[in-house]
Amino acid sequence: xxxxxxxxxxxxxxxTRDRSRPYWTSRRRDQLTGYLFIAxxxxxxxxxxxxxxILVVWYSLHEWNVLAGTFEFVGTENYANLADDTxxxxxxxxxxxxxxxxxxxxxxxxxxxxxxxxxxxxxxILFRTLFFSPVVVSLVAWTIVWGFLLQDNGGVNGLLDxxxxxxxxxxxxxxxxxxxxxxVQVFKNVGLNMVLFLAALQGVxxxxxxxxxxxGASRLRQFWRITVPMIxxxxxxxxxxxxxxSLQVFAQIAVLTQGGPGTSTTVLVYYLYQQAFxxxxxxYGATLxxxxxxxxxxxxxxxxxxxxxxxxxxx
Amino acid sequence: MSRELSPRTKLLLYGVLMVLAxxxxxxxxxxxxxxxxxxxxxxxxPPKLLPVDAELDAYRRVFELQPFGQQYLNSLYIAxxxxxGTLAVAALAGYAFARIRFRGQNVLxxxxxxxxxIPSEVTIVPLFQMFFELGLVDTHWPLxxxxxxxxxxxxxxxxMRQFFISLPGELEEAARVDGLGRFATFWKIALPLSRPxxxxxxxxxxxxxxxxxxEPIVFLSSxxxxxxxxxxxxxxxxxxxxxxNVQLAAASMTAxxxxxxxxxAQKQFVEGxxxxxxxx
Numbered sequence: 001x002x003x004x005x006x007x008x009x010x011x012x013x014x015x016t017r018d019r020s021r022p023y024w025t026s027r028r029r030d031q032l033t034g035y036l037f038i039a040x041x042x043x044x045x046x047x048x049x050x051x052x053x054i055l056v057v058w059y060s061l062h063e064w065n066v067l068a069g070t071f072e073f074v075g076t077e078n079y080a081n082l083a084d085d086t087x088x089x090x091x092x093x094x095x096x097x098x099x100x101x102x103x104x105x106x107x108x109x110x111x112x113x114x115x116x117x118x119x120x121x122x123x124x125i126l127f128r129t130l131f132f133s134p135v136v137v138s139l140v141a142w143t144i145v146w147g148f149l150l151q152d153n154g155g156v157n158g159l160l161d162x163x164x165x166x167x168x169x170x171x172x173x174x175x176x177x178x179x180x181x182x183x184v185q186v187f188k189n190v191g192l193n194m195v196l197f198l199a200a201l202q203g204v205x206x207x208x209x210x211x212x213x214x215x216g217a218s219r220l221r222q223f224w225r226i227t228v229p230m231i232x233x234x235x236x237x238x239x240x241x242x243x244x245x246s247l248q249v250f251a252q253i254a255v256l257t258q259g260g261p262g263t264s265t266t267v268l269v270y271y272l273y274q275q276a277f278x279x280x281x282x283x284y285g286a287t288l289x290x291x292x293x294x295x296x297x298x299x300x301x302x303x304x305x306x307x308x309x310x311x312x313x314x315x
Numbered sequence: 316m317s318r319e320l321s322p323r324t325k326l327l328l329y330g331v332l333m334v335l336a337x338x339x340x341x342x343x344x345x346x347x348x349x350x351x352x353x354x355x356x357x358x359x360x361p362p363k364l365l366p367v368d369a370e371l372d373a374y375r376r377v378f379e380l381q382p383f384g385q386q387y388l389n390s391l392y393i394a395x396x397x398x399x400g401t402l403a404v405a406a407l408a409g410y411a412f413a414r415i416r417f418r419g420q421n422v423l424x425x426x427x428x429x430x431x432x433i434p435s436e437v438t439i440v441p442l443f444q445m446f447f448e449l450g451l452v453d454t455h456w457p458l459x460x461x462x463x464x465x466x467x468x469x470x471x472x473x474x475m476r477q478f479f480i481s482l483p484g485e486l487e488e489a490a491r492v493d494g495l496g497r498f499a500t501f502w503k504i505a506l507p508l509s510r511p512x513x514x515x516x517x518x519x520x521x522x523x524x525x526x527x528x529x530e531p532i533v534f535l536s537s538x539x540x541x542x543x544x545x546x547x548x549x550x551x552x553x554x555x556x557x558x559x560n561v562q563l564a565a566a567s568m569t570a571x572x573x574x575x576x577x578x579x580a581q582k583q584f585v586e587g588x589x590x591x592x593x594x595x
Contacts, residue, residue: 033498037407038407040404041405041408042423044464045427045429045430045464048442048464049465051445053441056441059440059444120319120320128581129581130336130339130340131335136522136576136577138525138544138566139544140544140566141566142342144548149345155341155362162361187338191339196588248436251526251529251544269529276443282440282444285440286441289436289437292437296432296433296434297432
């Protein structure tokens with residue numbers, strides 16, 4: 001929108017008297033208001049985002065043990081230590097596994113649920129409410145319940161037993177622990193993506209399907225050729241949200257597996273927490289923070305690049 | 316996709332939906348019913364879907380073992396303060412970026428948006444050190460100030476900006492011609508119109524604060540300062556094993572009030588979240 005300087009009441013002045021205008025013209029006042037409006041957020045960003053980001057780089061150049069009270073400049077030694085850290089490979093693998101597993105399961109299930117709820121069917125609101133409800137359940141409460149369900153003698157294996165299947169000890173097995181953590185997280189938040197997909201599906205013009213129907217295209221073909229391209233902006237958005245969110249997973253790991261068995265579910269944030277706040281290696285913790293930051297940055301850039309390639313249209 | 320379905324297809328769909336609903340509904344059901352069971356029945360086989368001899372013993376124990384009432388209040392007041400604070404900060408900044416022209420606007424917007432790329436996990440080490448230097452460790456200040464002013468509120472600002480951009484400008488222009496100042500225009504015209512966006516931002520801000528776990532366990536060490544997520548994990552026996560029925564009772568008390576509010580206001584929840592800037 002465009003604003004002209006002389007339209008606002010109070011300081012309105014005929015153009016001929018321009019030279020004698022007061023310093024606080026409406027335009028200047030408006031600018032000042034703009035700065036005042038953004039001041040809390042801008043100062044907040046400076047103090048709680050930018051400054052800590054600079055500090056985390058600075059800390060990463062130090063050998064810093066809080067307990068021992070050492071704070072010593074070591075240059076890039078912490079970064080060299082990354083290469084020697086025998087845990088790091090497994091940590092990055094666990095982080096990658098969790099992210100890929102979460103994105104695939106979450107987006108796949110969210111899309112499936114959204115398509116099902118988009119059918120002409122009574123009671124879809126009820127099911128929408130049910131599928132969404134875990135989103136509002138406290139994360140740790142949800143995780144504790146699943147931890148309880150996934151005990152060796154817990155509810156899941158109890159239910160499996162009644163149909164004659166002997167379930168594994170979900171949270172203690174190398175392969176099943178990661179799978180369990182992913183599944184618990186998918187059911188917790190898939191409702192959010194489902195709702196976004198549902199809104200996108202409802203925005204696809206019905207004429208497109210009618211035209212395809214006339215051309216004799218099968219339902220599956222319509223889904224891949226019409227639905228997926230039309231909702232691709234939402235697929236991209238949800239995948240960005242889900243990927244970045246997946247890198248922040250912490251509570252689920254802390255409550256369900258404490259990173260185990262072994263280090264099979266020690267994801268990056270959990271490892272960072274262990275190094276900094278359990279082993280008091282703040283310098284190395286800061287270095288791991290940088291690793292996390294670089295990964296988030298790289299993935300976001302990658303996804304924005306992908307947007308140009310395959311997102312069909314921008315809303 | 317919304318075509319008439321045959322009765323058979325409908326029946327099939329209902330079946331699929333009901334099976335799919337199990338992992339979403341059963342945990343909550345199991346949490347509440349198990350919290351009412353005597354300890355001996357908790358791992359009974361075959362599983363008891365209903366508590367046979369329901370008792371409230373676990374609920375009494377929750378309050379004996381932890382200052383749970385206090386912890387409940389902590390979580391509640393922190394989440395409310397963070398929600399109100401975030402709404403204020405994000406509405407003001409979002410409005411300015413959408414509606415007011417000032418020098419350096421785009422650069423400043425990018426500076427703030429950088430927060431979206433810097434999750435608070437990345438900065439937790441320096442944030443801890445900063446609050447430690449200020450003597451604010453083991454207080455609620457980090458859990459209040461960082462979400463309101465730091466990275467978590469950036470998404471809120473972004474959503475508010477998108478919303479204000481989409482509002483037709485004529486009403487505001489008219490108000491300004493009538494002599495209303497910027498703040499009055501914002502407060503009396505723009506803000507009331509932005510209720511849907513404010514609602515959505517309020518919901519996810521509240522839930523975000525209510526769910527915080529890493530930050531409380533990093534910053535807080537006294538049980539009477541704990542928040543709920545942190546307190547829930549503290550119900551362990553002398554060997555560090557979880558006291559399941561007590562944990563589940565505490566978890567039920569944490570989860571159920573929010574669930575009830577959600578069921579009552581589910582339309583606002585779901586559609587609010589779907590139809591704001593989050594839609595992309």
